[in-house]
Amino acid sequence: MADKSIIEKAKKIFENYLVRQGSRKTPERFSVIDELYALPQDEHIDVEGLFLRMRNNGYSISRATIYNTLDLLVECGLAVKHQFKDKVALYEQALTYKHHDHYVCNQCRKILEFSDQRINLIKEEMGNTFSANITSHSLVLYGDCQIRDCKNLPMH
CATH class of the missing domain: 3.30.1490.190 (Ferric-uptake regulator, C-terminal dimerisarion domain)
Incomplete structure (x- = not known):
């Protein structure tokens, strides 16, 4: 179960980041935070997995929006991107990230x-x-x- 206060904190940080960057605050971008932070804290997910998860949860969102939003989340410190060997890029939440x-x-x-x-x-x-x-x-x-x-x- 996701910690609602962590998700709200992440959304506030993201909103402030988007304002500073002059970027749009779209519901789709914030829905990526909802789904990424709903995962268990130690779970890693790729764009395709996140896309399927979001579609299954009723979101209408494109892969491109997910890619772009994840890039923004990495830039503002809310997601960590990993590239393991021959795997596609995997992401994990970073707000409560403890180095590992x-x-x-x-x-x-x-x-x-x-x-x-x-x-x-x-x-x-x-x-x-x-x-x-x-x-x-x-x-x-x-x-x-x-x-x-x-x-x-x-x-x-």
């Missing part, structure tokens, strides 16, 4: 999120090595699913 890294299975394509404090130690050490203030990082681990009878494995 990803494991992607080469076989079943399942995406799992994880956090490990040791990565922050490496980041700090590399910052010292490079005399830099490292402000962000991205780590994606790829592996082969070892889950017996994994329901996500593609049919052959």
Whole structure:
């Protein structure tokens, strides 16, 4: 169940961003926030999945509007865009985003999120090595699913 206060906060941030950019505040754009933020917090979705979800929920919206709106949401910090290996771009909500890294299975394509404090130690050490203030990082681990009878494995 989506947290209505988070969705309303996201909409307010988006509205202010659109006003500053001189962009139109259309109901379709705000409906993308409704659907993206209705997903479980750790879920990643592509444009096609979001399009089908929105159509199934009665919205009349084009893929182009979804693409453009997601780009705007990434620009204003309300969505995070990921490009995993050979996959299409995937998005996740960012308002309550806590940094995490990803494991992607080469076989079943399942995406799992994880956090490990040791990565922050490496980041700090590399910052010292490079005399830099490292402000962000991205780590994606790829592996082969070892889950017996994994329901996500593609049919052959």
